Amino acid sequence: MTDTASTPPAQPGLQSLSKSFEPVALEAHWGPEWEKRGYGVAGYRGTQAPKAGQPAFAIQLPPPNVTGTLHMGHAFNQTIMDSLTRYHRMLGANTVWVPGTDHAGIATQIVVERQLQDQKISRHDLGREAFVKKVWEWKEKSGNTITTQMRRMGDTVDWSREYFTMDPKLSKTVTETFVQLYEQGLIYRGKRLVNWDPVLQSAVSDLEVENEERNSFMWHIEYPFSDGPQTAADGTPLRGMHIATTRPETMLADGALCVHPDDERYQHLIGKLVDLPLCDRKIPIIADDFVDKAFGSGCVKITGAHDFNDYACSQRHGLPLITIFTLDAKINNNGPAAYRGLDRYDCRKAVLKDLEEQGFLEKAVPHKNMVPVCARTGQVVEPMLTDQWFVAVNKVGEGDATGKSIAQKAIDAVHSGQVQFVPENWINTYNQWMNNIQDWCISRQLWWGHQIPAWYDEDGNVIVARNEADAQAKAPGKKLRRDEDVLDTWYSSALVPFSTMNWPQQSESAIDDYNLYLPSSVLVTGYDIIFFWVARMIMMTTHFTGRVPFKHVYIHGLVKDAQGKKMSKSEGNVLDPVDLIDGIALIPLLAKRSEGLRKPETAPQVRKNTEKEFPEGIPAYGADALRFTFAALASLGRSINFDSKRCEGYRNFCNKLWNATRFVLMNCEGQDCGLQEHTKEECAVGGSAHGYLDFSPADRWIVSMLQKAEANVAQGFADYRLDNVANTIYDFAWNEFCDWYLEIAKVQIQTGTPARQRATRRTLIRTLETLLRLIHPVTPFISEELWQKVAPVAGREGPSIAIAAYPISQPERIDEAAIAHVTKLKQLVDACRNLRGEMNVSPSTRLPLFVLAQTPAESAFLKASAPVLQALSKLNEVRLFDDEAAWQAAAKAAPVAVVGEARICLHMEVDVAAEKLRIGKEIARLEDQISKAQVKLSNEAFVAKAPAAVLEQERKRVAEFTDTLNKLRDQLKRLG
Structure with a gap:
């Protein structure tokens, strides 16, 4: 008997399958082919049209920046989305995955401005209209990089619906929502403190500001009393008040000094005036409980126009708001003449020099402080008082029958369960931000973006309209000037759930996009844009449509x-x-x-x-191995540590699946695979050696395990646990199908009756074909390539696995008796392999297995399993004994294992004296190793200093050595 099945003549399908898995060619073929066939187009299993009565599955792609390239976060996020989309498409849902790119106002303007700088041209040299034209030219040439890379990942989005947030259709929606919000009293223009990028010369969102720790100083400065020295609460004389600051240049705009109202040291000084050093101004000492009286001197400077906390304090106390910076962060005319025109950091140096010379600088203490930096430009931002447009998110709109603000509607949508977070703990993060949300600054001082639809007449009156003609109609005879600001990029992105679904021109049809795909099924995104995008989509969609934008928000971790x-x-x-x-x-x-x-x-x-x-x-590694890696890492954790070695492992998995397919085709293509119709009598439960099909316990076992895998995969998709999906498929394909069933099938094809061979081939080809459909959402390329070869042999029809039916578990096909049978067989094989290891027997050496079967049932099981057991355990014989004395006499000194009701041993003639000597030496070596390890572990100094991992490793070595030592002692005892 040989170990491998005889190889049938090669068949056309097998001939067209390369001998090894090489992903490049098949990815280059199938990606464009799926797109050409329109499988990603919204509809029902590739019909390119929705089918009435079928459930809908819709998903919006978080629109990447048009300036961007595919990064690991994109690839991870899109693997999840594409797997979900392919899964629901195969289930028969009306499926759509809507792609698009964001115009990325700041990032795109920076890119094009840098290109102009290389030509020594500024955007101001061109003018607004010519500059915007340049940006559009850049977008047409370079703006599709990321969508090209998405295709490389195998993403089956509906490219026919691809949008750009500056497209005319979406721009019209942007204008419409702005006008409606303004008419409802929910958009206003006002002078407020905002984060200002002095290089970009635009307001930036709080969410686009990152705090970086930098080495600096805390400068301690004295502000002298205007009326001369005062007396402290303890009676000591005070020349002035002492403050500490990391930004001494801003003192030029101070409006007051502030202490805590309960601070006994300063209560008698509240209301006094101090001289503002370097400035010809006097400022008051005020009291406010936002001051931490235990920090520093307990006295702080209030610079309302250049600090957010100070701004709020200034408003509470009616302090003047003095702006000392120009928009490019130079000192303006509100500063003393000596500093006007200086850059903020040059001004800092000059101020410190003058403070020291005039005796106001007490000391400079090294200090690490957090500096606000614009994430887009890397520039330190300045809090700046500027005129901006805002959405009043906490105000009820005029005529709104709900009586709720935009923010409250979004809070209620999550509280009611209409929008559910996965994992649900992110609800707390969402609620914390929404319950403390401030009015949304939506204007940016850029040229690239949606220009705000507002005009000003000669008297400064504001006219908001859908277009210039409408604006002129509202101000007849007056010359109008359009507002130069553009809208925050996230404003148009917040509208995507309904701006891409024909709002407000929806029809009454149930399969109209608006009615079929809004709300979408799930939003898949990282936790870093819950506030940027998720919350704002919920706010805008609930306000304008009365619907939620999506039913689930799957928050995944970031890739590190x-x-x-x-x-x-x-x-x-x-x-x-x-x-x-x-x-x-x-x-x-x-x-x-x-x-x-x-x-x-x-x-x-x-x-x-x-x-x-x-x-x-x-x-x-190929796209499939990368996708499988991402899927296997997609737990509900906060972050993903990406190790490329995982890619190597899943590349090996793809190769194993490829080789398994070659084996199955080798044994099934051109053979009778039992696919013709047959009656129940011809194939009764338990099989029939003389019937049409004779399914073995192993055949029924692999089918049973397949049903369980299908159920676990369905649960994994339902729970958004792609790690469970991937790990279930991996375990079934590698461990159950390849490592066990294929080996058993070899034996059944070699030794079985025609009915058994036929049943084995049927099980092989049908299980593999189902496995390929099961794995397709995660690894689309290899599964499509192999399915094209396997499906015809399995009797399955269809042009592509992408639109084939997804496997659904059939619990009635689970055969627990067959599972028990194979479980026992696996235990026997493992026991034989362990015995070979203990005896140091070469894998090429075949030995007889002596088995003592202590019950008739065990004897029958062993007789039926003997051919498989012999092949898988590298045996030349399986000899059964029903008499213990005869078995012991035959076994002699061989190692014994107990498996269920059977006792087994591998029989090998050995030189007892030489074997005793070998075992004795090995026992002595192990005893020495155990002793050394125990000395280490009993050393208190070693245990105190050694890392936990080292201690654990040492204890593990002791346990393993001790286990091996006990086995050797038992074996030595048997020898003598």
Whole structure:
């Protein structure tokens, strides 16, 4: 008997399948082919039209910036979305995944301005109209990079619906919502303190400001009393009040000094005036409970126009708001003449020099402070008083029958369960932000974006209208000037759930986009844009449509590097998903990782880390291996530490699936696979050696395990646990199907009757075909390529696996008796393999297995299982005994294992004296190792200093050595 089945003649399907898995060619073929066939177009299983009566599954792609390229976060996010979309499409839902890109006002304007700078041209040289034209030209040439990369990932979005947030259709919706909000009294223009980027010269959102820790100083400054020295509460003389600040240049705009009203040290000084150093002004000492009296001197300066906390305090006390910076952060005419025109940091140096010379600077103490930096430009932002447009999110609109504000409607949508977060703990984060939300600043001082639909007449009156003609009609005979500001990028993105679904021109049809796909089924996004996008979509959609934008919000973690650090170009640890798909040599990889380092001096360390992680560069893993890696990591955790070695493991998995398919085709293609119609009598439960099909317990077992896997996968998709989906499929495909069933099937095809062979082939080809459909949402390319070869042999019809029916578990097909049978068989095989290991028997050496069967049922089981047991355990014989004395006499000194009701041993003639000597030496070695380890573990100093992982490893070694030692002693006892 041989170990492998005889190879049937090669068949056409097998001939067209390459001998090894090479993803490049099949990805290059199937991606464009799916798109050409329109499988991503909204509808029912590739019909390109919705089918009445079918459930809907809709999903919106978080629109990436038009300036962007695919990063690991995108690839992870899109793997989840595409898997969900493919799954529901195969289930038969009316499915749509809507793609689009965001015009990214700040980022895009920066890109084009930098290109102009290289030509020594500014946007002001061109003028607004010509500059915007340049941006559109750039967008047409370079704005599709990320969508091209999405195709490489196999994303089956509905490209026919691809939008750009500056498209005319979406722009019309932007204007319409702005006008409606203004007419409802929910949009207003006012002078408020905002984050201001002095290089970009625009307001930026609080959410676009990141705090960076920097080394600086805390400067301690004295403000002398205007009426001369005062007396402290303890009677000591006071020349002035003492404050500490990290921004001494802003003192030029101070409106007051402030102490806590309950601070006994200063209560008698409240209302007194102090001289503002370097300025010819006097400012009052006021009291406000926002001051921490235990911090520093307990006295702080109030600079209402340049600090958010101070702004609120100034409003409470009616203090003047003095702005001392120009929009490019230079000192304006409100500052003393000596400092006018200086940059803010040059002014700081000059102010400190003058304070020291005039005796007002007491000391400078090194201090680490958090500096607000614009995430888009890297510039330190300034709180600045400017005229901006705002959405009043906490106000009830005029004529609103609900009596609720925009924010309250969004809070209620989540509280009522219409919108559910997965995992649900993110509700707390959402509620905390929504319950403390401030009016939304929606204007930006840019040229690229949706220009605000507001005009000003000669008298300064504001006219908001849908177009200039409407505005002129509202101000007849007056010359109008349009507001130059544009809307915050997130304003148009917040409208996407309904602006992409024909709002407000929806029809009454049940399969109209608006009625079929709003609300969408799920939003898949990272936790970092809950406030940027998720909350704002809920606010705007509930307000304008009365519907929620989506039913579920699946919040996944961020992708970090293998050490748990955030991936960043400035840190040199970024991975490009396309590099993981295609591969990249070491030198180009080093160049990519060294580009854009925030600290060039870190380049040697970046090089060292990269060479350690990828000594020969990144191999080509293919899109399927990358997608499977992401799916397996997609738990409900907060972050994902990405290790490329996982990609290598799933590349091996794809290769194993490929080889398994070749084996199945080799044994089934061109053979009788039992696919013809047959009666129940011809194939009764338990099989019939003389009937048409004779299914073995192993056949029924693998079908049973398949049903269980299908149920677990369905539950994983329902729970948005793609890690459970991936791990279930991996375990079934690798461990159950490939490692066990294929090996058993070889034996059944070699030794079985025609009915058994037929049943085995049927089980092989049908199980594989089902497995390919099961895995398709996660690994679309390899599953499509293999399904095209397997499906015809399995008797399945259809043009593509992408629109084939998804496997649904059939619990009635689960055969617990068959599961018990194979479980026992696996235990026997494992026991034989363990015995071979204990005896150091070469895998090529075949030995007889002596089995003592103590019951008739056990004897019958062993007789039926003997051919498989013999093949899988590398045996030349399975000899059954029903007499213990005869079994012991035959077994002699061989190691014994007990499996269920059977006792087994592998029989091998050995030189007893030599074996005793060998075992004795091994026992002595193990005793020495155990002793050394125990000395370490009994050393209190070692235990106190050693890391927990080292201690655990040492204890594990002791346990393993002790277990092996006991087995050797038992074996030695048997020998003598």
